[in-house]
Amino acid sequence: MSTNTGTVEKYRNNFLKEVEANVEEGDWVKMCMQCGVCAGSCPLGKHWAHPPQEIFMMIRAGKREEVLTSDSMWMCTSCYNCIVRCPRELPITHIMHGLANYAKRLGLAPKAQPTAWFSQVFWDNMMKKGRVNELKLGLSLYFKDGIVSGIKESIKHQKLGMNMMKAKRMSPMELFGGHGVKSAGDLQKIIKKAQEIENARLESYGK
Amino acid sequence: MADEMKIGAYICKGCGIGDRLDAGQLASTATRDGKAAICQQHDFLCNEEGVKMIQADIDNEGVNRVVIAACSRRAKTEAFAFDNVTMHRANLREGVIWVRPDSDDQQETTQEMADDYVRMACAEAKYSKVPETSGQQGVNKNILIVGGGVGGMTAAIEASKAGYPCSIVEKTAALGGAVAQLHKVIPTKAPFADPQDAGVDELAAAIEADDNITVYLNSTTTNIAGAPGRFAADISAESGATQTKEFGAIVQASGFIPYDANKLPEFAYGKNKDVVTQLELEALAKAANGGAIKRPSDGKEVTSVVFVQCAGQRSKKEGHLEHCSGYCCSASIKQAMYFKDQNADVDTTIMYTDLRTPGAGGENFYRSGQKKGVTFTKSVVNEVVDGANPTVKFKDLILNEEAEVEVDLVVLATGMIPNSGQETRADLAVEDAEDKAEAKSSGEEQVIRVEVESILNLDYRQGKDVPHMANGFADSHFICFPYETQRTGIYTAGPTRRPMDAKQAMDDAMGAAMRAIGEAENAGLGKAAHPRSGDLSFPSFRKEGCTQCKRCTVECPFGAINEDEEGYPVYNESRCRRCGTCMGACPVRVISFENYSVDTVGQQLKAVDIPEEFDEKPRIMVLACENDAYPALDMAAQNKLEYSAFARVIPVRCLGSISLSWITDSLNSGFDGIMLMGCPSGDDYQCHFVKGSGTAQERMSKVGDTLETLSLEKERVATYEISITDIHKVPKLINDMADTIEQIGMSPFKF
Numbered sequence: 001m002s003t004n005t006g007t008v009e010k011y012r013n014n015f016l017k018e019v020e021a022n023v024e025e026g027d028w029v030k031m032c033m034q035c036g037v038c039a040g041s042c043p044l045g046k047h048w049a050h051p052p053q054e055i056f057m058m059i060r061a062g063k064r065e066e067v068l069t070s071d072s073m074w075m076c077t078s079c080y081n082c083i084v085r086c087p088r089e090l091p092i093t094h095i096m097h098g099l100a101n102y103a104k105r106l107g108l109a110p111k112a113q114p115t116a117w118f119s120q121v122f123w124d125n126m127m128k129k130g131r132v133n134e135l136k137l138g139l140s141l142y143f144k145d146g147i148v149s150g151i152k153e154s155i156k157h158q159k160l161g162m163n164m165m166k167a168k169r170m171s172p173m174e175l176f177g178g179h180g181v182k183s184a185g186d187l188q189k190i191i192k193k194a195q196e197i198e199n200a201r202l203e204s205y206g207k
Numbered sequence: 208m209a210d211e212m213k214i215g216a217y218i219c220k221g222c223g224i225g226d227r228l229d230a231g232q233l234a235s236t237a238t239r240d241g242k243a244a245i246c247q248q249h250d251f252l253c254n255e256e257g258v259k260m261i262q263a264d265i266d267n268e269g270v271n272r273v274v275i276a277a278c279s280r281r282a283k284t285e286a287f288a289f290d291n292v293t294m295h296r297a298n299l300r301e302g303v304i305w306v307r308p309d310s311d312d313q314q315e316t317t318q319e320m321a322d323d324y325v326r327m328a329c330a331e332a333k334y335s336k337v338p339e340t341s342g343q344q345g346v347n348k349n350i351l352i353v354g355g356g357v358g359g360m361t362a363a364i365e366a367s368k369a370g371y372p373c374s375i376v377e378k379t380a381a382l383g384g385a386v387a388q389l390h391k392v393i394p395t396k397a398p399f400a401d402p403q404d405a406g407v408d409e410l411a412a413a414i415e416a417d418d419n420i421t422v423y424l425n426s427t428t429t430n431i432a433g434a435p436g437r438f439a440a441d442i443s444a445e446s447g448a449t450q451t452k453e454f455g456a457i458v459q460a461s462g463f464i465p466y467d468a469n470k471l472p473e474f475a476y477g478k479n480k481d482v483v484t485q486l487e488l489e490a491l492a493k494a495a496n497g498g499a500i501k502r503p504s505d506g507k508e509v510t511s512v513v514f515v516q517c518a519g520q521r522s523k524k525e526g527h528l529e530h531c532s533g534y535c536c537s538a539s540i541k542q543a544m545y546f547k548d549q550n551a552d553v554d555t556t557i558m559y560t561d562l563r564t565p566g567a568g569g570e571n572f573y574r575s576g577q578k579k580g581v582t583f584t585k586s587v588v589n590e591v592v593d594g595a596n597p598t599v600k601f602k603d604l605i606l607n608e609e610a611e612v613e614v615d616l617v618v619l620a621t622g623m624i625p626n627s628g629q630e631t632r633a634d635l636a637v638e639d640a641e642d643k644a645e646a647k648s649s650g651e652e653q654v655i656r657v658e659v660e661s662i663l664n665l666d667y668r669q670g671k672d673v674p675h676m677a678n679g680f681a682d683s684h685f686i687c688f689p690y691e692t693q694r695t696g697i698y699t700a701g702p703t704r705r706p707m708d709a710k711q712a713m714d715d716a717m718g719a720a721m722r723a724i725g726e727a728e729n730a731g732l733g734k735a736a737h738p739r740s741g742d743l744s745f746p747s748f749r750k751e752g753c754t755q756c757k758r759c760t761v762e763c764p765f766g767a768i769n770e771d772e773e774g775y776p777v778y779n780e781s782r783c784r785r786c787g788t789c790m791g792a793c794p795v796r797v798i799s800f801e802n803y804s805v806d807t808v809g810q811q812l813k814a815v816d817i818p819e820e821f822d823e824k825p826r827i828m829v830l831a832c833e834n835d836a837y838p839a840l841d842m843a844a845q846n847k848l849e850y851s852a853f854a855r856v857i858p859v860r861c862l863g864s865i866s867l868s869w870i871t872d873s874l875n876s877g878f879d880g881i882m883l884m885g886c887p888s889g890d891d892y893q894c895h896f897v898k899g900s901g902t903a904q905e906r907m908s909k910v911g912d913t914l915e916t917l918s919l920e921k922e923r924v925a926t927y928e929i930s931i932t933d934i935h936k937v938p939k940l941i942n943d944m945a946d947t948i949e950q951i952g953m954s955p956f957k958f
């Protein structure tokens with residue numbers, strides 16, 4: 001079974017097992033008792049195609065494709081309401097991020113999903129020097145939808161930017177290089193190695 | 208006891224009674240109207256000195272009827288406990304001063320109330336006797352246990368430990384019952400994680416080793432006559448040999464009958480061999496003996512299995528069981544573990560609508576199932592399609608869509624039907640409801656009864672088995688008196704009583720054994736079982752007056768009355784709960800108790816002073832059930848809730864004991880309103896005598912005719928269903944009746 005095109009039989013345990021093996025805290029999915037407290041607690045629940053309760057049921061029902069391509073888990077704001085309330089103490093927030101992460105690695109994450117897009121920008125920005133370049137990160141967010149809306153957004157948030165600069169939370173000099181960790185090259189090597197190990201594990205899954 | 212009746216009346220002035228009422232006047236009422244030979248007042252009657260004063264009069268003056276004008280009959284019962292006298296209480300505290308405002312303008316009516324209660328207590332005293340024994344007593348410590356499953360065995364072991372010899376009568380050739388058919392049982396000990404051994408062999412060995420326990424295998428009870436303390440049971444072996452043994456009490460642990468899955472064609476049961484019931488899966492698991500479970504059709508090792516919960520249960524569909532059997536969710540988890548523990552790769556899916564895992568470890572067991580990878584899918588199974596592999600079609604209730612899955616094996620969680628034998632005699636039921644006869648002949652209510660074999664074969668006029676309650680289970684008072692049936696001295700345990708699993712049935716058996724022991728002892732003393740525990744009175748009838756109408760034998764909720772050859776009632780004292788339903792049923796009023804009779808109440812209501820019509824002081828007779836309505840009134844008083852000074856409350860043993868003559872007499876003597884307060888009846892009855900209040904409601908429907916012949920408004924007589932918690936409701940009802948009388952006017956029957 002190839003890891004990113006796998007088809008699974010419905011209402012069998014295959015996909016659940018895949019999630020358990022590859023998704024952060026995926027072990028917990030089977031413990032959900034379908035009470036719906038998380039779905040009711042999530043401040044964004046209304047906007048989700050599938051609230052956490054449903055996502056867990058879909059995993060158990062073997063709906064691999066629907067789950068991994070869903071934008072639902074990308075909607076999680078890490079407010080932790082659900083974790084606090086789940087009577088079965090599932091680390092729901094972490095599972096949501098774990099699922100998003102897994103889908104992304106398999107290349108199944110929805111492309112236009114803003115959180116998914118921003119996460120990538122953040123990652124790339126951070127990987128360059130091992131530190132986030134706030135100015136570039138902010139600008140790339142504003143100019144996400146093109147020049148015109150970018151300028152509009154920038155003007156709208158001008159005051160916020162000035163305040164951050166005053167408070168030394170952001171420096172205009174960042175535009176020219178910016179700060180970083182001592183040896184960014186080594187960091188990149190470490191991350192690369194970690195990714196290799198992870199990919200190997202992914203590859204081996206299902207074989 | 209001295210033959211001469213001598214009333215001693217004692218008036219307490221404590222608890223504010225002396226401040227609010229004229230005790231001197233009460234004393235003269237007691238002597239003048241109540242004909243008390245001795246009347247004494249005391250500042251604090253329930254203290255040692257007060258009690259001594261009464262005892263001295265009993266010892267030295269020959270007082271044998273004690274009237275205590277103080278607090279409610281429910282208070283200070285330990286202080287006012289005297290031997291060999293009858294006890295009568297005029298309720299001046301809860302019944303008068305606490306429900307009336309302390310103001311000068313109310314003084315007159317409050318005093319009238321108290322005077323009436325003193326007269327009433329004296330009238331009751333005049334017509335009461337000290338209960339004497341019936342001569343039917345005799346202690347028999349032997350306990351009969353019907354059914355040799357884990358429940359019956361536990362009951363025997365426990366009763367034997369307490370020193371009571373037991374006999375187990377088991378229909379089959381071995382002890383163990385349904386549990387012996389199980390591979391493993393639901394865990395009973397922490398951490399409640401894995402199925403455990405049933406322990407049937409250990410139980411059987413303990414029985415074997417116990418000289419106090421006799422086991423009759425391949426045997427049934429073919430006749431049980433008598434009553435608690437003197438049951439005579441015919442124990443017949445399959446071979447036909449019968450022996451008669453005497454017992455003090457009986458535990459019925461006859462278990463359950465598995466629901467017939469053939470009634471579920473939609474699940475391909477009977478068509479597809481790989482659709483099995485839970486019990487059949489137990490056999491497969493036993494055969495596998497820890498190895499891979501093989502399916503019946505082709506012996507293939509099962510790799511996927513679906514459990515269909517609530518198959519034919521919790522449904523109002525024709526042929527389905529309405530109840531939840533309570534054990535099958537946990538049983539499916541256990542069975543899924545049979546697969547998972549052997550091979551974690553087997554797909555096990557439990558399809559449920561509501562997962563119910565009662566008991567201390569239920570939730571832990573559920574979690575353990577989840578940890579082991581059992582999948583729980585909230586769904587409704589619509590159909591199982593027959594095929595090489597059965598296909599389960601269902602609606603996923605979380606994802607709200609139809610789905611299907613093909614599996615190796617389908618297990619149906621079919622429920623349990625109580626093995627409680629025959630219904631109450633059908634001809635009695637018909638007789639009981641003559642009015643409904645027409646509805647029946649129209650065909651609508653005609654139910655075709657399948658003849659079920661009796662289990663106990665009671666030689667009772669009212670039927671061979673204990674009466675069935677909801678869904679055929681035999682518990683008569685689930686919350687207050689578990690194990691108790693409508694046959695005194697016969698206690699049900701296990702799934703005959705209510706749906707349950709093995710562990711619960713064993714716990715149940717201990718409870719039932721305890722009740723059986725208690726009743727065996729009780730019967731020996733001639734004392735009533737609850738709720739009139741300790742009552743020594745018992746009903747008797749005046750043969751000369753009896754018309755052999757059989758009303759009493761039909762209406763007794765406890766089957767206490769048999770019939771002799773001439774059709775006269777034969778009372779079995781220790782079967783009787785002393786409710787008085789027979790007394791209320793008797794059209795010629797020949798049934799009475801020594802301390803409770805048509806007269807003890809009838810004379811009380813006649814003792815009430817009825818003012819002239821133009822005094823504008825109506826009188827309301829309240830006949831209140833002593834179990835719920837009367838305590839509710841007392842509690843209303845404790846909460847200082849006021850009610851009309853025109854009410855006069857008489858406690859009755861049960862609404863079922865109310866004689867219609869009390870109603871007619873009250874109306875004729877000028878009462879303006881009559882209120883009957885009993886427990887809720889019907890399916891969710893709270894009547895302590897099961898059927899008493901319901902029977903009374905039916906009888907009271909005929910009061911309308913009486914009112915019509917007297918040309919009285921029908922609002923003057925009303926029946927109420929009162930729970931013990933209706934503390935705020937009861938005073939209001941009385942006040943509403945007072946208002947009604949104000950509207951419709953006084954009764955014209957005041958002479």
Ligand code: SF4
Pocket residue numbers: 031032033034035036037038039052053056085086087088089090092
């Ligand atoms: S709150 Fe927890 S147990 Fe309930 S549905 Fe959500 S994840 Fe499941």
Ligand code: SF4
Pocket residue numbers: 041042043044045052075076077078079080081082083092093096
């Ligand atoms: S942590 Fe995420 S999934 Fe949980 S309630 Fe908050 S937004 Fe919803």
Ligand code: SF4
Pocket residue numbers: 219220221222224250251252253254277278282283300
């Ligand atoms: S409790 Fe009853 S008997 Fe005792 S002092 Fe009060 S009223 Fe009298």
Ligand code: SF4
Pocket residue numbers: 746762763764765766767768782783784785786787788789790
């Ligand atoms: S008092 Fe009640 S239990 Fe006793 S014989 Fe009469 S109706 Fe039956």
